[in-house]
Amino acid sequence: MVTERLAADVADNPDVMVTVNGERRLAPAGSSLHDLVEALGFAGRPVAVEVDGQVVSRGRFADRRLTGGEKIELVTFVGGG
């Protein structure tokens, strides 16, 4: 069932456009924030994520579907004073 629905989504709208750290990125329709973080190579790395100005906790990455147009910030700690 789920697979069918996802397949239909992909056929209608193969990709969604999101902005990550100021750069436009394509993400497969139906994908989640978890998928995006993983695809960018930050799974298990110390990063925090903000979507449209709101922090999304790691535990909610998988529930957060990307619908297109989101402005995403993906940050970490760097040296600073």
Next chain:
Amino acid sequence: MNESGTIHSMAPTADDAPLVVGGITLGSRLIVGTGKYATYAEMARCLDASGTDCVTVAVRRERLVNAAGENILDHLDATRYAILPNTAGCYSADDAVRVARLGRELLRDMGSVCSEWVKLEVLGDRRTLLPDPVGTLEATEKLVADGFTVLVYTSDDPVIAKRLKDLGAASVMPAGSPIGSGQGVLNANNLRICLEYLKEDDPSYPVIVDAGVGTASDVAVAMELGADGVLLNTAIAHARDPVRMAEAMRAGCRAGRLAFLAGRMPRRLYATASSPDEGSIAGPRS
């Protein structure tokens, strides 16, 4: 840091209550920044030599190209150092609040005991990096309402300092001089008034001099005035020998604190001889 939330790599001076900020005890009165070091290895050696228990970090975008490189957290022992994220680079209260929340998320993910800590900076101007007092007050109010332990960078203006404390800042951190300038404590009188205003009826309220330190004597000066701690970065990172300077800062901090506790003699215009006049074989100077 042990499980009760106490951090102690350096034994506190005898008969001196330790520095407590937002319920966390810090064994060292130095807070050291992690920016501008040539390498992470050098940074780690400097932090060790400084004796600090608390280090500041910045929150920045990850690089999406060539990602998964080294992360500063690979070089910071979070069981040894309290990690204090800053909001450096923010010029509005709203941006500072966003950055503070992202920093908190990173700390919560790490399981930090001080995950609600933030070093708040709302800057007014790129050239001076002086704080924007209006934005700083606004952000302090919002972050306190959101449950943060706010350590707030401000100017040495005693009126603003008092208002920040009244808004619930856990520590007010007046600048000695502009960030990274190395000019030391430019207005000791203002700092003295800040300390008086912030500590009257509340002597244990932590006041930390943040920014402007150039060398160890600057730390000693701030501590002699009665500051509870000093926060610095560039003075170590840009010293010719950063590790040795880190050690000097540690000694300067301790010397200044001891001198403050000891209570300095009053300044006098004229000399007072240390050797007795009585018994001198010399005749009087005519």
